[in-house]
Amino acid sequence: MKALLPGLVLVLCCTAATAPRAEPAAVFPPAQVAANRGEPARFVDGTPESPSAAARLRAIRKRIQAALVYPPLARSDALEGSARVRFDIGRDGIPRDVVLSHSSGRPSLDRAALRAVDDAAPLPWVYGRLEVPVRFSLEPRQ
Amino acid sequence: MTGPRRCTRAGARALLALALLATGERSAAQEPTPADPGAPVVDVGEVVSTATRTERDLLELPANVSVVDREEIDASGVATIPDLLRRQPGLFVTSTTTNPAGVQVEARGFNNGGALGSSLLVQIDGRRVNQADTGNTDWAQIPLDRVQSIEIVRGPVSAVYGDNAVGGVINIRTRPREGPPEAVLRGRVGRYATGGGSLTASGTVGPVTGQLFVGGNTTDGYRKRSAFDGTEYNGSLEWTLGDRLRLGAQGGYIEDRREFPGSLTQAEIDALGRRAASPRSERDDARVENGHVQGWVEAVLGESIQLRIQPAYRNQTDVATITSIAFGTTDIHTDKLSAGVDTQLQFDAPIAGRPSRFLAGFDFLHETTDRNITSGFGTSLSDNTRDVYGAYIQEELSLSDGLLLTAGVRVDRAEYTLEIADPGPPVDSATAKPRFTVWSPRAAATWQFLPDTSSYVSYARGFRLPNFDEDAPLLGFPPGAPPTIPGLKPQVSDSVEVGIKHRGERFNAALALYWMGVSNEILFDPITFSNANLDTVRHQGIEASAAFQVLDWLQVYANYTLSDVKILESDNPALDGARMPMVPLNRGTVGFHANFPYALEIDANLNVVGSRILANDFSEALPRLDPYAVLDLLFAWRPKLGEHVEAAFTLALRNATGEEYDGFGAEFGGTAFFNPAARRIWEAGITLTVRP
Numbered sequence: 001m002k003a004l005l006p007g008l009v010l011v012l013c014c015t016a017a018t019a020p021r022a023e024p025a026a027v028f029p030p031a032q033v034a035a036n037r038g039e040p041a042r043f044v045d046g047t048p049e050s051p052s053a054a055a056r057l058r059a060i061r062k063r064i065q066a067a068l069v070y071p072p073l074a075r076s077d078a079l080e081g082s083a084r085v086r087f088d089i090g091r092d093g094i095p096r097d098v099v100l101s102h103s104s105g106r107p108s109l110d111r112a113a114l115r116a117v118d119d120a121a122p123l124p125w126v127y128g129r130l131e132v133p134v135r136f137s138l139e140p141r142q
Numbered sequence: 143m144t145g146p147r148r149c150t151r152a153g154a155r156a157l158l159a160l161a162l163l164a165t166g167e168r169s170a171a172q173e174p175t176p177a178d179p180g181a182p183v184v185d186v187g188e189v190v191s192t193a194t195r196t197e198r199d200l201l202e203l204p205a206n207v208s209v210v211d212r213e214e215i216d217a218s219g220v221a222t223i224p225d226l227l228r229r230q231p232g233l234f235v236t237s238t239t240t241n242p243a244g245v246q247v248e249a250r251g252f253n254n255g256g257a258l259g260s261s262l263l264v265q266i267d268g269r270r271v272n273q274a275d276t277g278n279t280d281w282a283q284i285p286l287d288r289v290q291s292i293e294i295v296r297g298p299v300s301a302v303y304g305d306n307a308v309g310g311v312i313n314i315r316t317r318p319r320e321g322p323p324e325a326v327l328r329g330r331v332g333r334y335a336t337g338g339g340s341l342t343a344s345g346t347v348g349p350v351t352g353q354l355f356v357g358g359n360t361t362d363g364y365r366k367r368s369a370f371d372g373t374e375y376n377g378s379l380e381w382t383l384g385d386r387l388r389l390g391a392q393g394g395y396i397e398d399r400r401e402f403p404g405s406l407t408q409a410e411i412d413a414l415g416r417r418a419a420s421p422r423s424e425r426d427d428a429r430v431e432n433g434h435v436q437g438w439v440e441a442v443l444g445e446s447i448q449l450r451i452q453p454a455y456r457n458q459t460d461v462a463t464i465t466s467i468a469f470g471t472t473d474i475h476t477d478k479l480s481a482g483v484d485t486q487l488q489f490d491a492p493i494a495g496r497p498s499r500f501l502a503g504f505d506f507l508h509e510t511t512d513r514n515i516t517s518g519f520g521t522s523l524s525d526n527t528r529d530v531y532g533a534y535i536q537e538e539l540s541l542s543d544g545l546l547l548t549a550g551v552r553v554d555r556a557e558y559t560l561e562i563a564d565p566g567p568p569v570d571s572a573t574a575k576p577r578f579t580v581w582s583p584r585a586a587a588t589w590q591f592l593p594d595t596s597s598y599v600s601y602a603r604g605f606r607l608p609n610f611d612e613d614a615p616l617l618g619f620p621p622g623a624p625p626t627i628p629g630l631k632p633q634v635s636d637s638v639e640v641g642i643k644h645r646g647e648r649f650n651a652a653l654a655l656y657w658m659g660v661s662n663e664i665l666f667d668p669i670t671f672s673n674a675n676l677d678t679v680r681h682q683g684i685e686a687s688a689a690f691q692v693l694d695w696l697q698v699y700a701n702y703t704l705s706d707v708k709i710l711e712s713d714n715p716a717l718d719g720a721r722m723p724m725v726p727l728n729r730g731t732v733g734f735h736a737n738f739p740y741a742l743e744i745d746a747n748l749n750v751v752g753s754r755i756l757a758n759d760f761s762e763a764l765p766r767l768d769p770y771a772v773l774d775l776l777f778a779w780r781p782k783l784g785e786h787v788e789a790a791f792t793l794a795l796r797n798a799t800g801e802e803y804d805g806f807g808a809e810f811g812g813t814a815f816f817n818p819a820a821r822r823i824w825e826a827g828i829t830l831t832v833r834p
Binding site (some may be wrong): 067078129139 | 188192
């Protein structure tokens with residue numbers, strides 16, 4: 001019954017009129033979020049205590065940004081472009097099923113975009129399919 | 143409104159997960175349930191990687207530089223690289239054949255009276271293609287279909303490139319950049335039995351980028367006995383290991399057969415017509431075979447060091463029959479070999495907090511030419527070798543935002559072994575081992591005083607070494623005389639240049655003014671009938687160009703070149719004060735490119751060239767070659783045939799008005815000889831580009 005309790009709370013949360021409407025489409029079962037941290041879920045006023053989905057998405061973006069590297073050879077070749085990468089996040093925070101949904105037209109930039117998502121682990125767990133646009137841009141020398 | 147629905151779906155999945163937990167399905171519960179493939183995808187928000195551009199912007203370069211990319215090449219509708227270059231400011235093209243061979247391109251007033259030697263360095267993917275025997279580039283061996291882009295650097299750049307970079311450098315890129323696979327099929331047919339085609343397949347799969355090219359051209363030429371048939375096979379493979387190391391190799395084989403129609407006197411033109419072959423050139427032709435391979439290693443070490451190593455090898459055989467007034471019909475067999483390696487280290491790191499780039503390089507080139515000449519005067523042999531070592535350093539320091547200083551120096555050491563022999567009888571031979579050391583300094587400042595506008599002032603030295611045919615002449619030596627080696631010195635130029643450039647969204651313009659003093663300019667002296675160094679020659683000129691995107695569908699452009707070349711001092715008093723032959727004082731281009739609905743395009747180009755002194759006619763005893771204006775038109779339809787196929791159907795009219803002019807002319811023995819250029823030519827083409 002202990003294990004079922006958070007799930008029931010979630011169902012109530014999602015069907016209640018007071019559900020967090022501002023959350024993006026990918027929503028995470030908070031019980032699993034807590035489990036992912038290896039901590040028991042804590043409840044405040046009947047709702048799980050956890051960062052909002054928006055905050056988690058911000059954290060994910062920040063980690064991918066930190067892991068993103070402009071490929072040195074592509075930079076010396078003055079290659080620019082934008083790619084889009086889709087992925088899930090495992091409960092261990094490891095990105096899974098990382099695929100290119102839109103190519104930049106430059107394979108080395110595509111590889112760097114995929115690698116940035118892989119290297120950003122561990123990521124806060126979010127349920128659902130995510131997509132991150134990755135842009136490589138060169139600015140003039142000073 | 144979609145939020146709650148998604149929430150409900152997620153909740154249902156959570157419930158399912160809990161149900162699985164309750165039934166002991168631990169493995170399923172430990173792994174998150176994959177997202178529903180049909181579920182909405184959530185955008186995390188864009189991440190951006192921004193880096194400082196490592197390649198120099200054109201506005202930063204202290205020289206008059208322009209780049210013609212593949213799109214512009216296609217838009218121009220030209221068939222050969224020289225046809226593209228003749229439209230560029232600062233360059234001048236001469237042709238003796240009306241086929242792709244026999245073409246010479248020079249910059250900033252170097253033409254040597256159209257004789258041997260070139261002061262324009264040409265590189266394909268960094269591989270030097272000027273030939274050791276003549277110094278010239280064989281433009282017939284560089285099919286335009288394979289070209290990705292052409293960079294034109296005007297003025298001396300020997301401080302980096304070494305030999306031949308006196309009037310400028312043409313850097314041709316054929317290596318494909320990484321990208322999705324594509325195939326380009328080109329075909330064309332035109333007047334005078336002209337036809338050709340090529341297939342280029344290129345693309346990146348995983349870490350490997352490759353290209354295969356097969357192409358061929360054939361023409362009877364405008365003049366009689368000016369046929370050309372050529373075929374090229376080329377392939378390249380490049381392997382990227384990680385993000386920092388790239389290994390590549392490229393190889394090719396070219397073979398062609400070319401005819402030379404020779405030159406005509408005015409009497410012959412009147413009697414036989416301007417399309418006739420010279421009665422003295424009934425057998426003039428050549429068969430050329432060229433195999434080459436080159437490699438490259440490019441590595442990025444740390445954040446700021448780039449290393450490039452480029453080995454290259456070329457082997458060429460020419461079997462030619464040439465008729466000359468002095469030597470009669472001559473059979474020439476030439477084997478040429480060229481092997482070398484270029485290395486360059488680029489170090490980008492600030493100095494005193496200011497951005498800086500330091501370049502250091504070492505180049506080595508070994509060239510040999512073995513030649514067997516048989517004429518009515520007997521047989522002569524030559525066996526020539528030279529090793530050229532070059533080392534350079536260059537510093538580019540950004541003193542403040544927009545102000546860039548460049549300084550560098552290169553030293554080249556050339557060691558020749560020249561052997562020429564007349565097996566006789568009587569047996570005569572000459573051997574020489576000249577050694578040359580040339581220092582090439584450079585200093586420049588570029589000031590980008592507006593975001594789209596910069597100016598520069600530059601001092602640079604350029605040099606070229608005597609080529610084998612000058613120092614061990616092609617036709618041996620004057621009939622009846624013992625073989626001699628002239629003992630030529632390298633030609634050295636010191637140039638000062640100022641320029642201003644603007645590159646805006648709709649308007650580009652450039653203006654360059656240069657003054658160049660040339661010591662020991664190498665020239666065929668028709669009076670002493672030998673190759674000689676002229677003491678001092680002054681080259682000065684103006685290059686102006688502008689392109690304006692008047693409307694979204696209409697671009698107009700124009701350029702003007704003034705080339706004022708005068709021999710100031712020479713051991714031969716007859717040459718003192720003479721103007722350089724075959725260099726037009728004025729030339730220019732004007733044109734437009736218009737895009738119409740339904741993917742229709744029109745391109746028009748008018749190339750105007752002023753009068754030219756006949757080659758060898760330093761005393762200007764004979765009339766000059768007339769000025770000419772050649773109008774080229776291109777009509778194109780470039781439809782998209784579905785998602786994966788683009789097509790281009792073109793009709794080019796070259797010399798559309800049928801202007802009669804001469805591609806070259808020379809004085810010999812008081813008589814003028816002309817090489818008439820082609821009149822009106824049409825050519826229809828089709829290009830299919832397939833991207834799977």
